[in-house]
Structures are given as C-alpha cells and as structure tokens.
Amino acid sequence: MFAQEAAAPHNHAGHDHAGHSHATEATGPHGGTVQSVGDRRIETVIADKGIMFMILGKNDQPIAPPDATGTLKLQVGDSEKEYTYQLKTLKNPAIGVGVDLSKVVDQPLHMNVEITNIGSQPLVFHAMGKLASGKLSDELLVSLQATCPVSGQPLGSMGKPPKVTIGDKSLFVCCAGCTDKLEANADAYIKKYYTAEGEKVRDGVYKSTLADTASIAAQKTCPVMDEPLGGMGVPGKVNVNGKAVYICCPGCAKKLVAEPDKYLADLKAKGITPPAF
Template identity: 35%
Template sequence: MKRTLIITAFSLAISTSSVFGQTIQSQDHHAGHNHATTGTTKAREINQAGPHGGSLKQTDNLQIETIVSQGGLRMFVYDRTGHPVSVDKGRGAASVRVEGHAKRYRYDLLPDGKGALTAPVNLSQLAGRQIDVAIQLVGMKAAGRSVVSFNEVATVPASEQQLAAAAIARQKICPVSGKPLGSMGDPVTVDINGQKLYVCCAGCVGAVKSNPAKYATGRPQITVTTATQADAAAIAAQKVCPVMDEPLGGMGTPIKVMVGDKPTYLCCKGCIKKVQAEPAKYLAMVHGKQMGSGGTEESGNVVAAGTEQVREGIFKVVAADAPFIAAQKKCPVMDEPLDAMGGPYKVNAAGKAIYICCPGCAKKIAAEPNKWLAVLKSQGVEAPLIK
C-alpha cells in the first residue's frame, strides 16, 4: 500500500510540473479506454480589454484574457457572454521569446486558486521590452477535449521606479545647475503642468517654479563666448580641452561654454558642437573633481556601491547611476547597449564603477579591471569612484 501511494504521488508531480511540448494532451482513463485530446482550437483577438485590463482572445465558446506583468503571466477564462469559467481542472504552457532573441523559455500555467491559470516568473528585467508568448491550454470544460492555442504579443510594463530611472537617464543633467543628475544625491522631481522634470537638488526647485517655461525642455541653457582675462584662473585649473585633450591656449584664446551655471573651456570652436550634443559627458569630465571648502580635492564623479545584488558582486542600478549610465552608453565587454541584455548592472572595478549589459560580463571585469577601465577611458568615459 505504501509503495502504491509513493508511485501515485510521483506520477501526480510529473503531470503537474512537466514542460509541455508542441501540443498538450489530457487523458481520461476509464473502462479500459484512453480518450486523448482531439484537435486544436485557435483563438482570435478581440479589440477590447478584459475585465482585469488584459487583452482578450475569442474561440468558438470561450474568451481568454491574458495579463502580462513583472510578476509573470495570468490567464482568465470566460464563456461567450463574459461570465467566468472555472480553470481549476485546467492547465497550460507558455513559451516566451524576448524581442531580438531566438531562444524560447517554457513555463507551466497552473490554477492559482483565485480563478486564473498562472505562470509566476520574474519579468522585471524585461520591463519596457516586447515579448512573444505562444500559449496552449487544456481542461477548459467549454472547449471539450480541444487544445486552445494562441499567440500573445505584449510589452512587459515598467514600474514607477523604472520609468523614473529611464526619464533621468534621458534627461541626464539638471536644467538649472548643469550638473549631472545623481551627482548631488537622488534627483528631485518637479511637476510642470503635469510634466515631470528632474533637478539635481532641492536648491534648484525654486528656480524651475519661478520660471517654468525657461526650464521646461529639461535641458540647461548653453551659451558660448570667448574667454576673457577674468577666466584665466579657471582656465589654468582646467588645463586641457575635454574634447581634444589639448592644452587650453594652444590653438588661440579658449572658448568658454556655459552649461547652466557651469563653465567648460575648449581649445577651439570646432569642439563646441560636441559639448552641445553631450553636455553631461563633458561636464563630468571637467567638473568631476572640485576643490572642497577645506582646500582638499573632493570627487564629484562618485557613486554609491549599491545594496541590492543580483549575484555576488553584481548590483542593480538606482537613480543615482543614471548620469553615469548615460555617459558610458555601452558595455565595454560586449560593446552592446547597456540595456540590450536585461541590464544595466554595476560592478566594482578597482574601486570604480563599470556598468555592464549582463551578469556574464562581470567575470571578465573582475579578472582584468584595469584593462576594462582603460577601454572606457579610450572612449572618453571616466568611470566614477565607488564610495
């Protein structure tokens, strides 16, 4: 008797956790006969949202609502009139492919006890990206013995925090001070007629509110003039042009570019367009180090180590990382955009932060940190210090 119970439990575990193939079969055994599922029913799209806000598909007898969230996939089933249909005896499989990738990942869809078939899987790293999901369901009473089959194309929704981080990365710099967002701590949000704008610190909020039209674009004013004798001390402190890495004054009187309230000196007029195109990058290069009140050198090009690890030594990024991510742009190992493979992530390379596209790149940086720091430097990127 004990042996029989063990075998039965083992068989049940297999039936509820198996990875499904191209079709799913449900079998009823009685009176010595084997009745397998017969045929496949294709579901077609309905141009309206379901009761839970998901997309709807229609078969002859059923309506199926699919909800994609960062927590996974959920399927609700209704009859033709929109009344819920029990899925307690149903099951299914979802085959997921991420845009830009050929590989598919299969997940079981099982009853969650709350009226849905659910595949709980963490999709948070795919926020904002499109996925293609091939779905097969069985055990739906109204569908008889048919396999219900359909495809769903959806975008994994982003959280409020992720949307804010993306907006900060796009804006890059404070429109008031010209400083990189994140260089003064977490950026501060200012609402301008329903539009969110980010500034580097609370001290800049008043300027935006007093003249919202001036700062509504989210970019600081950039003015270009020729340096004068009054700029001599600042030119001597900066020493070289951040664009050409040439001594200031070597090609005539330096050009003074004001980004917000921050001056940057250039060797010639030919460098102006580059600063206008990427002000955050060149501001970080010039103003990464500033003198503190005690006469000691303080680094403005500093970022926190991070607290939440995805693996040992590999950290999730936060809002304060946004300006450095924007400046680095690509993973030095793969030469791919930092968000191409679920990233960016942050690693410590000899006391400096390097951003990578995926956890797999961390080992190479850990083995040769100075090599990859040099790669970034050759691209004009100065990795921030980790505090």
C-alpha cells in the first residue's frame, strides 16, 4: 500500500514539539485542517492520491518557495509501522507527496512533518487527520429519517434501529419485525423518504431529510460555526440566494442570511457548490 517504510516505529507520546504551537484552528480554505506552527499557519489537506501541506500567507493564499523540501513520517491507526516519504514543492503551490490512501479510508493518520528550505529554521510539527469516506454516519441518517417506514414509530423508541440497505441507499426500521415488510415494498419506501421535504422550523429554515444526504455529505461543515453537520442534531436547510445551504443549528440562520454572499464565497473557496433550493 505504501512505499519507503521506515525501519523504526514512531512513539507519538515521546515526540518533542517544544517551541512549536500546533493547536487546531478550523477547516482551512482548501478543505483541510489548519494549525499554527510558530508564527506560521499550516493547512493539511488529505486526498485519496496524496497529502499536501500548505503554508498560508496573506488572504490565506498558499505560499511555498520553489526549493522547499521535507520529510513526512506517517502512521495509520494504532499500528506502530511507520512510513517515510520525501516531500517536494507541488504546483498548487503546496509541499506534499503522492501516495495512495484509498485502502485506509476513515482511519486516523498520524503525521510527523519537517519542512525545510523555507527560512532560517525548518518547520517541525505533528498533524492528524483522515481520508473521509464522504458517507454520513448511521446516527445522522437515523435522525434525518426520524420514523420507521412500516410502523410510523420514532426510530430508537424500541432500541437500536436495524438498518436495511437497498442498492446504494439505506433505511432503518424500529424493530427486526418490520424488516420483511420494508424489503417487500422497498422501492416505494425509498422513494417516499429520499424525496421527502423537511418541515419548517422557522422562516427560511427547514429540517433536512434523507433527500439531503448527498448535499450534507458534500458540504460537511456549517459555514457559520465551522462545526460538523449533524454534530448538533438534524442540520437546518436555508434558502440562500436560491441555493440550499446547511447549518449546524437554527441559530446560525440569522448570520447566514445577513451575509449570504460572504458565506457562499466561503463555500466556493472550498470547492463546494450548493444545490438549488
């Protein structure tokens, strides 16, 4: 899966980060995680074909000297096996390496990084992240569905709802006894729940439903609070200049509507195109 395996395992607990701040700040302008390293801000971007580190300059534009190089030491999950990669300047500009991460989707990645030839001192820091699958958690899907298609009972009222997968979609039932009835009329139930419109919460704000799953997975975070969608219950859905934008809670709607162009521009900068409302 990986190349250039290092000879010795890495001990996270013993790594010395003295003199280097590495507090996570927020989702970065390119969809990665931003942290402070000394007086610099670094965005770590993990994709299925590689890992990039962007030194953010004015207006969060990435900067990288053409001769910048470095080393990445990578561990996956709880494994002690360590992989070492040589970093180089990319066209973005960024500093990174091409590596196939498709087999470690949703597994935590521990990265010890040293970037050199960018000033008098190298940048040394630890970063964490993962290549997300883009799928919503079962907990969020249950919240979006809310009720059992067969009995109409609230999901969770009879224990953990059993999951039934039909093609590339899933539905949940209140109990195992409803599974056969769901499967016998699967197409009708899928159509009903995956085209349902959410109820109105307040003016301009609606509850999301299973019909919004792909859009929620694509947007990932609330543009106002930068919180993961679903982390505070069912995401709200807001009409912003004719586009459907999702928020972590109804309280974010006021700021979103007050500055629609700002938040739409923020989403665009992250490569997110909201669907039509």
